[in-house]
Amino acid sequence: MAQAQTAKKTTTRLTPLGNRVLVRRLEAEEKLPGGIILPDTAKKKQERAEVIAVGTGKKDKSGNLIPVEVKVGDVILMEKYSGQEITLDDEEYVIVRADDIIAVIQK
Structure with missing residues (x-):
């Protein structure tokens, strides 16, 4: 009887050197207050990101x-x-x- 095998997702660890920070951009709003939905091509790159x-x-x-x-987890501007944009494990960073970094956004 064969055992089922599960694929393990590989996760690459990346540690920035010196005074560099690895961030993930936060998604832009897809819907405007008036109810208009923006296509991907109309969205601007966000300056907000998570560390x-x-x-x-x-x-x-x-x-x-x-x-x-x-620190890790901060939301920054x-x-x-x-x-430098990079892709690791199908994620964009x-x-x-x-x-x-201009500021830390606190809620």
């Missing part, structure tokens, strides 16, 4: 480590065209420098 992983920080001139100010 997935954080690098260790960068060193100042004296060699002291300056840690990154955001970032520069519009900043970062952006690696941005901590300097390109």
Whole structure:
């Protein structure tokens, strides 16, 4: 009797280096307040993103480590065209420098 095998989804771990941060863009609203539904081509890229992983920080001139100010799970506002877009395990992410993060959004 053959045993059933389940496929295990491979998850790639990515750790940003230095003062870089791995983020996932948050989806744009599909429906406007008036009830109009936007197609994918009309949606603008969002500057809001969720922090997935954080690098260790960068060193100042004296060699002291300056840690990154955001943590995993934070929702941030970032520069519009900043970062390097990558795809890992069929998910789209952006690696941005901590300097390109404008603010942490708190609810």
